[in-house]
Amino acid sequence: MPPFTNSLQKLQESLNELKSEIDKYHCPKCGVRLESYEESNSATVTPSYNQLEDRILDLQNECKSLASKNKEYKEKIAEQEHTISEQFKELDRLRDACTELKQGSSNELEKTTSEQLAEISQLKVAAKAFAEEEEKLKREISERDKYIERLNSTQKTNKEQYEKSIQRLEDENKRYKEKLKSSQSEVDKLSAKLAEKDRINNDLVSRRLEIEEKCKQLERDLEQRSRxxxxxxxxxxxxxxxxxxxxxxxxxxxxxxxxxxxxxxxxxxxxxxxxxxxxxxxxxxxxxxxxxxxxxxxxxxxxxxxxxxxxxxxxxxxxxxxxxxxxxxxxxxxxxxxxxxxxxxxxxxxxxxxxxxxxxxxxxxxxxxxxxxxxx
CATH class of the missing domain: 3.40.50 (Rossmann fold)
Known part of the structure; x- marks a missing residue:
């Protein structure tokens, strides 16, 4: 129930209580008896009539205001009821649509479920193959780790041998340099002799070319003379x-x-x-x-x-x-x-x-x- 309906109901109850209370007194203008009021209030201070009249006017004004608000609330309630009715109709349509959707989706769901089951079966097969492949890879990795360990050991050994070889080669190179230095003078002498030999060979080649040219000329002269x-x-x-x-x-x-x-x-x-x-x-x-x-x-x-x-x-x-x-x-x-x-x-x-x-x-x-x- 809306909050304003509760307020209206409480206000209506207060108004009824007030009317019942007023009915116990006689108004000077209307001739209502006041004995009940005197009896009920003998132990208390008697209120003045003007105060009571003012109180009644206030309550009447409040009743008018509440009546006006009640009218507005009723209109709003009518609108709310209409809206709620439309919403219930929409809800019925949605329920019908949901029912149709459930019926239509049921077959599709069954089909999808079948496909998913087939896919799950395939995935299980693939997972099994993957597990086998994983196990195979693990074995290969283990073997490669062992191989790498052997390579590292071999590399370490080779490095030591390489360092020894380098040291030996450096010693030999030092000895060769000393020998080369001692034999440099001999090489210079041999170079000088070789240069002299080349000069002699060049002279011999020049003389041979001259002799060949002379021979050719003699052959031409001989041929001319024989012609x-x-x-x-x-x-x-x-x-x-x-x-x-x-x-x-x-x-x-x-x-x-x-x-x-x-x-x-x-x-x-x-x-x-x-x-x-x-x-x-x-x-x-x-x-x-x-x-x-x-x-x-x-x-x-x-x-x-x-x-x-x-x-x-x-x-x-x-x-x-x-x-x-x-x-x-x-x-x-x-x-x-x-x-x-x-x-x-x-x-x-x-x-x-x-x-x-x-x-x-x-x-x-x-x-x-x-x-x-x-x-x-």
């Missing part, structure tokens, strides 16, 4: 540009061919005339009739055995004549020549690679090798 040479002259009446093309290619190929014979080709100047002291190669370019071209090329040239007529055909390889020029040029104008040789060239390529040129170069080389002489 032979052929002084050869060239004569042509063709234009300078074509003459340079033909003679350049001819000289190059003859030089390569004669190099294998250790023979050098030395070109001699020939300005015409009957006096020839070296083999002479006369260049004839076949542009029309071979006979007329050959006679024109040999004009003013002696018909001697040391003169060879080189007939150059300005044609492709497939158009070259099959019959050689020495079979055609058989008259008296050509009978005294040393050789008549066919060759081929083109103005764009010079003396090109073909069977006629291979045979012709070989014949020219054979002709010239008749006149090789010792190199001067």
């Amino acid at each position: 032979k040479e052929i002084g050869v002259g060239f004569h042509t009446t063709v234009a300078p540009s074509m003459s340079s093309l033909i003679l350049g290619g001819l000289t190059s190929r003859l030089t390569d061919r004669l190099a294998g014979e250790k023979v050098d080709l030395v070109r001699q100047a020939y300005s015409g005339g009957p006096d020839v002291n070296f083999p002479l190669l006369v260049v004839c370019v076949n542009v029309s009739r071979i006979g007329a071209d050959a006679k024109e090329a040999l004009k003013g040239i002696p018909k001697a055995k040391d003169v060879a007529l080189l007939v150059f055909h300005h044609k492709e390889a497939h158009a070259l004549p099959s019959q050689t020029s020495d079979k055609i040029l058989t008259g008296a104008d050509f009978s005294g020549l040393g050789s008549i040789i066919d060759l081929a060239f083109l103005s764009q390529r010079g003396i090109y690679e073909c069977d006629m040129n291979n045979v012709g170069i070989e014949r020219v080389a054979s002709f010239l090798l008749q006149y090789k002489t010792q190199r001067k």
Whole structure:
């Protein structure tokens, strides 16, 4: 019960007691008898009527105030009762929800409990394995402790041996230093001798290099002296540009061919005339009739055995004549020549690679090798 309800009840009881007390007296205004008041209060001092009236007014005012408060308390009580009713309704809903939750949670709890039991079983297995592993680790730790103890003992022994070895090495090092100091002078002497030996060796190496260079020079001189040479002259009446093309290619190929014979080709100047002291190669370019071209090329040239007529055909390889020029040029104008040789060239390529040129170069080389002489 609320505290204000208790206060109201006590106040109501006091008011009832007061009314019963007042009923015992006669009021002058209302005609109520006062004998009871006199009888009850004969042994005490009689209160005045005004005091009693004031007391009644105070009590009436207090009753009005209490009535007003009672009304307020009743309203508050009504509100509290309404609130409590709502709370009871909410509590019923919560109880229903709790019931549903308990029913729903029961299955889940059973499932969770089963899972937890399975997990507990697994944990027991894992705990057993862990215990075995722990025991194994303890044994390993014990073994390692023993091993470490042995290592410490061994280390201590090794340290003592190491210190002894260090002392022995220091003593030996001291003796070696004394020996090294005593032998330093000998080392200096040996270094001086070694330096002298190196100087002599360097001199010998220099002299050997000089001798080798002289030997190589002698070999080159000997080779030059053992080589032979052929002084050869060239004569042509063709234009300078074509003459340079033909003679350049001819000289190059003859030089390569004669190099294998250790023979050098030395070109001699020939300005015409009957006096020839070296083999002479006369260049004839076949542009029309071979006979007329050959006679024109040999004009003013002696018909001697040391003169060879080189007939150059300005044609492709497939158009070259099959019959050689020495079979055609058989008259008296050509009978005294040393050789008549066919060759081929083109103005764009010079003396090109073909069977006629291979045979012709070989014949020219054979002709010239008749006149090789010792190199001067």
